Amino acid sequence: MTIQEPVTARPAGRPRSEKAERAIIEATLDLVGDGMGVAELSIEAIASRAGVGKTTIYRRWSNKEELVADALATLKAPLPPLGGESVRDDLITLLRAMREDKGRSRTRCVMNVMMSDADRYPALMERFQKVAIEPRKEAMREVLRRGIRTGELRADLEVEMGLAILSGTMIWYTKWAPPGDLPADLPERIVDHVLPGFAA
Amino acid sequence: MTIQEPVTARPAGRPRSEKAERAIIEATLDLVGDGMGVAELSIEAIASRAGVGKTTIYRRWSNKEELVADALATLKAPLPPLGGESVRDDLITLLRAMREDKGRSRTRCVMNVMMSDADRYPALMERFQKVAIEPRKEAMREVLRRGIRTGELRADLEVEMGLAILSGTMIWYTKWAPPGDLPADLPERIVDHVLPGFAA
Amino acid sequence: MTIQEPVTARPAGRPRSEKAERAIIEATLDLVGDGMGVAELSIEAIASRAGVGKTTIYRRWSNKEELVADALATLKAPLPPLGGESVRDDLITLLRAMREDKGRSRTRCVMNVMMSDADRYPALMERFQKVAIEPRKEAMREVLRRGIRTGELRADLEVEMGLAILSGTMIWYTKWAPPGDLPADLPERIVDHVLPGFAA
Amino acid sequence: MTIQEPVTARPAGRPRSEKAERAIIEATLDLVGDGMGVAELSIEAIASRAGVGKTTIYRRWSNKEELVADALATLKAPLPPLGGESVRDDLITLLRAMREDKGRSRTRCVMNVMMSDADRYPALMERFQKVAIEPRKEAMREVLRRGIRTGELRADLEVEMGLAILSGTMIWYTKWAPPGDLPADLPERIVDHVLPGFAA
DNA sequence: ACATAATCGAGACGGTACGTCGAGTCTTCTG
DNA sequence: CAGAAGACTCGACGTACCGTCTCGATTATGT
Numbered sequence: 001m002t003i004q005e006p007v008t009a010r011p012a013g014r015p016r017s018e019k020a021e022r023a024i025i026e027a028t029l030d031l032v033g034d035g036m037g038v039a040e041l042s043i044e045a046i047a048s049r050a051g052v053g054k055t056t057i058y059r060r061w062s063n064k065e066e067l068v069a070d071a072l073a074t075l076k077a078p079l080p081p082l083g084g085e086s087v088r089d090d091l092i093t094l095l096r097a098m099r100e101d102k103g104r105s106r107t108r109c110v111m112n113v114m115m116s117d118a119d120r121y122p123a124l125m126e127r128f129q130k131v132a133i134e135p136r137k138e139a140m141r142e143v144l145r146r147g148i149r150t151g152e153l154r155a156d157l158e159v160e161m162g163l164a165i166l167s168g169t170m171i172w173y174t175k176w177a178p179p180g181d182l183p184a185d186l187p188e189r190i191v192d193h194v195l196p197g198f199a200a
Numbered sequence: 201m202t203i204q205e206p207v208t209a210r211p212a213g214r215p216r217s218e219k220a221e222r223a224i225i226e227a228t229l230d231l232v233g234d235g236m237g238v239a240e241l242s243i244e245a246i247a248s249r250a251g252v253g254k255t256t257i258y259r260r261w262s263n264k265e266e267l268v269a270d271a272l273a274t275l276k277a278p279l280p281p282l283g284g285e286s287v288r289d290d291l292i293t294l295l296r297a298m299r300e301d302k303g304r305s306r307t308r309c310v311m312n313v314m315m316s317d318a319d320r321y322p323a324l325m326e327r328f329q330k331v332a333i334e335p336r337k338e339a340m341r342e343v344l345r346r347g348i349r350t351g352e353l354r355a356d357l358e359v360e361m362g363l364a365i366l367s368g369t370m371i372w373y374t375k376w377a378p379p380g381d382l383p384a385d386l387p388e389r390i391v392d393h394v395l396p397g398f399a400a
Numbered sequence: 401m402t403i404q405e406p407v408t409a410r411p412a413g414r415p416r417s418e419k420a421e422r423a424i425i426e427a428t429l430d431l432v433g434d435g436m437g438v439a440e441l442s443i444e445a446i447a448s449r450a451g452v453g454k455t456t457i458y459r460r461w462s463n464k465e466e467l468v469a470d471a472l473a474t475l476k477a478p479l480p481p482l483g484g485e486s487v488r489d490d491l492i493t494l495l496r497a498m499r500e501d502k503g504r505s506r507t508r509c510v511m512n513v514m515m516s517d518a519d520r521y522p523a524l525m526e527r528f529q530k531v532a533i534e535p536r537k538e539a540m541r542e543v544l545r546r547g548i549r550t551g552e553l554r555a556d557l558e559v560e561m562g563l564a565i566l567s568g569t570m571i572w573y574t575k576w577a578p579p580g581d582l583p584a585d586l587p588e589r590i591v592d593h594v595l596p597g598f599a600a
Numbered sequence: 601m602t603i604q605e606p607v608t609a610r611p612a613g614r615p616r617s618e619k620a621e622r623a624i625i626e627a628t629l630d631l632v633g634d635g636m637g638v639a640e641l642s643i644e645a646i647a648s649r650a651g652v653g654k655t656t657i658y659r660r661w662s663n664k665e666e667l668v669a670d671a672l673a674t675l676k677a678p679l680p681p682l683g684g685e686s687v688r689d690d691l692i693t694l695l696r697a698m699r700e701d702k703g704r705s706r707t708r709c710v711m712n713v714m715m716s717d718a719d720r721y722p723a724l725m726e727r728f729q730k731v732a733i734e735p736r737k738e739a740m741r742e743v744l745r746r747g748i749r750t751g752e753l754r755a756d757l758e759v760e761m762g763l764a765i766l767s768g769t770m771i772w773y774t775k776w777a778p779p780g781d782l783p784a785d786l787p788e789r790i791v792d793h794v795l796p797g798f799a800a
Numbered sequence: 801a802c803a804t805a806a807t808c809g810a811g812a813c814g815g816t817a818c819g820t821c822g823a824g825t826c827t828t829c830t831g
Numbered sequence: 832c833a834g835a836a837g838a839c840t841c842g843a844c845g846t847a848c849c850g851t852c853t854c855g856a857t858t859a860t861g862t
Contacts, residue, residue, distance in 0.1 A: 013811030014853040020813075039240060044843055053814040058845065133376065161393045165365060168372030172364045176333065193361050197397020216833065244822060253835040258824070413806025414858045420808075439639030444848055453809045458850070533776065561793045564772045565765060572768030576733065593761050597797020613837030614827040620839080644817055653840045658819065 016060070023050040024057055028071040038068050069127040079139050087147035088191055094140050095170045095187035137163060147198075154200040165194055216260070223250040224257055228271040238268055269327040279339055287347035288391055294340050295370045295387035337363060347398075354400040365394055416460070423450040424457055428471040438468055469527040479539050487547035488591055494540050495570045495587035537563060547598075554600040565594055616660070623650040624657055628671040638668055669727040679739050687747035688791055694740050695770045695787035737763060747798075754800040765794055 027050035031041055041064060047054045061067040080097045082090045144162045147153035153162075169190050173182055183189070227250035231241055241264060247254045261267040280297045282290045344362045347353035353362075369390050373382055383389070427450035431441055441464060447454045461467040480497045482490045544562045547553035553562075569590050573582055583589070627650035631641055641664060647654045661667040680697045682690045744762045747753035753762075769790050773782055783789070 010855075011811085012809070012855080014813075016812065017853095039237065042843055043845085047814095051814085054845080055815090055847095056813065059812075129376075158389075158393065161369075161389065164372045165369045165390075165394060168368035168370070169361075169365045170368070171372065172368030176329075189358075189361065190365075193358065194365060194394075194397060197394060220834080242822060243824080247835095251835090253837085254824080255826090255836090256834065259833080263824090411806075412804070412860060414808075414860095416807065417858095437639065439637060442848060443850080447809095451809085453811085454850080455810090455852090456808065459807080463850090529776075558789075558793065561769075561789065565769045565790075565794060568768035568770070568772030569761075569765045570768070572764045572771065576729070589758075589761065590765075593758065594765060594794075594797060597794060610829075611837085612829070612835070614829095614839075616838065617827095642817060643819085647840095651840090653842095654819080655821090655841090656839065659838080 017056075020050070020052050020056050021060065024052055024060075024067070025071045025074055026050065027052075028067060029075070032068065032071070038064060041068070043067075072128050073131045075132060079135060082139070082143065084146075087143055087150075087152045088195060090143045091140070091166060091191045091195075092187045094136070094143065095166065095190060097136075098167070098170050099174060099182070099186070137167070140166065144198075151200055153198045157198050162198060166190065169194070217256075220250070220252050220256050221260065224252055224260075224267070225271045225274055226250065227252075228267060229275070232268065232271070238264060241268070243267075272328050273331045275332060279335060282339070282343065284346075287343055287350075287352045288395060290343045291340070291366060291391045291395075292387045294336070294343065295366065295390060297336075298367070298370050299374060299382070299387070337367070340366065344398075351400055353398045357398050362398060366390065369394065417456075420450070420452050420456050421460065424452055424460075424467070425471045425474055426450065427452075428467060429475070432468065432471070438464060441468070443467075472528050473531045475532060479535060482539070482543065484546075487543055487550075487552045488595060490543045491540070491566060491591045491595075492587040494536070494543065495566065495590060497536075498567070498570050499574060499582070499586070537567070540566065544598075551600055553598045557598050562598060566590065569594070617656075620650070620652050620656050621660065624652055624660075624667070625671045625674055626650065627652075628667060629675070632668065632671070638664060641668070643667075672728050673731045675732060679735060682739070682743065684746075687743055687750075687752045688795060690743045691740070691766060691791045691795075692787045694736070694743065695766065695790060697736075698767070698770050699774060699782070699786070737767070740766065744798075751800055753798045757798050762798060766790065769794070 024046060027046045028041070030049065031045060032038075043054060043057055043064065046067075047057055057067065061070065080093050082093055084090065140163050141159050144153065144157065144159045148155055148157060148159075170187070173186055173190075224246060227246045228241070230249065231245060232238075243254060243257055243264065246267075247257055257267065261270065280293050282293055284290065340363050341359050344353065344357065344359045348355055348357060348359075370387070373386060373390075424446060427446045428441070430449065431445060432438075443454060443457055443464065446467075447457055457467065461470065480493050482493055484490065540563050541559050544553065544557065544559045548555055548557060548559075570587070573586055573590075624646060627646045628641070630649065631645060632638075643654060643657055643664065646667075647657055657667065661670065680693050682693055684690065740763050741759050744753065744757065744759045748755055748757060748759075770787070773786055773790075
């Protein structure tokens with residue numbers, strides 16, 4: 001009888017500290033949340049805020065990009081609960097969620113980076129898309145599909161295009177809105193402008 | 201008889217070299233066009249590429265942000281000529297122009313910076329808005345207003361919202377389009393999806 | 401009748417590996433012999449060359465100094481056999497031995513450290529003196545005392561001073577000799593210069 | 601008529617600051633004088649104590665060795681004045697000077713490094729020899745030559761060997777003297793032991 | 801045979817210093 | 832005076848070792 005090798009053999013030596021790993025990611029998110037872009041982030045600052053040696057960071061991530069990617073990846077998108085009563089209400093809820101995020105200091109990271117560092121760090125974005133953006137997009141797609149099924153929306157509506165119109169408009173406003181702050185009823189106004197074109 | 205003082209008295213000493221100024225701005229745009237963000241830009245690199253001392257840069261601009269702002273400001277927005285035949289055609293032309301820019305190596309700067317460094321360098325953006333963004337927005341507003349006048353669009357259409365929907369959707373696609381490249385007829389498809397909701 | 405307790409009761413647990421200890425000392429001497437000073441020696445390099453964990457080193461020695469002291473202490477001074485025919489011959493033999501050592505890769509350690517790290521690591525030296533230097537000094541003292549007894553040297557010669565003059569001169573030459581290499585007959589020349597002043 | 605090129609054309613740009621250079625060397629000597637060996641010296645500590653950026657050090661010296669060499673080279677050997685009355689008195693004065701140096705905090709550097717780092721940093725020593733050691737050796741050679749001329753010493757005395765015997769003995773005592781401190785009359789005792797062998 | 805206990809190699813930990821690079825400022829000479 | 836050249840201080844970079852600390856595995860002794 002032979003001893004069964006474990007599937008994932010534990011490597012020799014002291015295992016890496018999960019505590020340190022968490023502290024590093026926390027520190028990174030703190031700094032990103034405080035408005036720092038990927039370029040302004042300094043590994044030294046992260047290490048110092050996390051109470052960790054630089055080596056401990058470099059042992060895990062070979063560059064800033066990968067660290068930030070992993071850090072943001074831990075930010076699961078906490079999707080707002082949808083009533084499911086009407087397409088209009090659910091879309092408003094989703095659009096409003098895009099905005100609310102900017103208020104919360106931690107989830108603000110998502111918007112900060114998505115807006116600013118998107119195409120400069122493509123590898124980062126690819127990872128980030130999967131865990132943070134795609135779920136939100138999928139939620140909105142699902143609402144649209146349901147609207148088509150229930151007959152609230154016209155049958156030949158292209159779901160992807162609908163998604164682009166609604167989200168794109170919302171983002172346009174949050175970034176390049178003309179003057180002053182955004183109106184509180186922005187989500188309602190967007191939906192009410194767009195939805196008639198989608199209705200059956 | 202008195203000698204007429206010039207209206208703007210020329211200061212004593214050697215005048216600043218316009219050649220150097222142009223070279224600096226050219227070098228800056230080259231680097232930005234090559235994909236560098238504002239943060240990655242190094243004054244030293246600009247000086248070296250422009251064949252100029254760092255002093256000559258700092259004498260004119262007190263920091264990177266102002267230099268980039270001025271550099272981008274020289275990029276006049278070359279608006280596409282609009283036929284004015286139908287609202288649909290003109291909107292398609294305008295949307296297509298947003299995309300075409302990405303192809304040309306120099307005007308690509310506009311999109312690069314607008315997309316990436318928007319909220320990290322607000323002063324930059326403010327300046328940039330005036331010379332590069334606003335003319336394009338105004339052109340589209342004018343098309344929409346004309347559509348309302350001619351009765352192609354419904355009278356109570358909010359012009360600003362229409363602008364946000366069309367531009368926002370286009371930008372959304374250029375940044376977060378699902379897979380692969382963008383379809384060639386994207387502007388047409390956006391306009392055709394959106395316009396019915398705006399029609400009289 | 402009771403079982404006799406061993407004088408030094410063996411502590412429980414796995415005993416320290418003598419093999420590891422030897423390997424560590426060998427590695428240390430190798431590195432010192434290759435010209436490394438005490439300061440340049442890295443514990444990590446010693447551990448790696450000895451195929452041993454750093455812990456195994458620090459368990460035995462609390463710092464580099466003690467390790468090097470113990471390592472050098474294992475180097476017994478292999479004194480050259482003395483003919484005993486004449487004081488002159490024996491002194492030449494002893495002086496020559498100081499030089500020969502520099503050729504042998506292992507015993508070169510002795511000179512290396514004695515010359516370079518003497519007063520920076522006083523504790524090291526104290527130990528080292530006892531096992532490596534003192535025997536050589538004693539041998540020379542013995543030769544001088546014998547010379548006094550046999551009448552070859554004058555009766556009021558201070559042995560310690562004689563030792564200092566002979567050894568000091570030899571070392572002076574090996575370290576600060578004017579140009580080029582040392583002459584092969586250096587020991588003879590030193591002795592012949594010094595001895596007349598010591599003769600009866 | 602042609603303009604005469606200066607022999608050593610001043611290079612373009614801001615000249616290196618002599619003030620910084622002096623501060624660096626002062627700081628280095630301070631640290632060496634405080635008992636640090638070449639290996640323990642840290643460039644960062646030197647820069648900090650000199651109030652200077654690390655770059656400013658690395659611009660001038662490519663490694664520690666060269667810096668220390670230059671620093672020590674500035675320490676001119678302040679030779680003691682010699683009476684010239686008798687060979688014996690002058691030799692005693694010279695030997696005593698070797699010892700006195702150990703007391704003065706700045707000139708202690710000389711002995712510190714000469715004793716400890718001599719053969720580990722050969723390039724350093726070579727430079728150092730020229731400015732610090734050689735003048736002292738030459739002074740002693742001169743005394744010996746004068747003794748030969750005046751007949752105090754025998755005509756066939758090898759000056760170089762005499763130098764080695766006297767200096768070597770003195771150094772031997774200061775480094776490996778048997779127990780306790782050195783006797784106050786050590787120079788006298790050495791000279792009195794050695795000189796008879798040199799006398800005519 | 802089996803628990804107890806100190807050791808082993810391996811390697812991660814928080815640090816310090818390394819030598820390099822670029823930032824933005826300053827100082828020199830030349831045009 | 833503006834120009835280029837290049838020095839200046841400062842601070843972050845990524846690497847190498849420091850001496851300490853876990854780990855699982857090994858190797859003895861004491862029941």
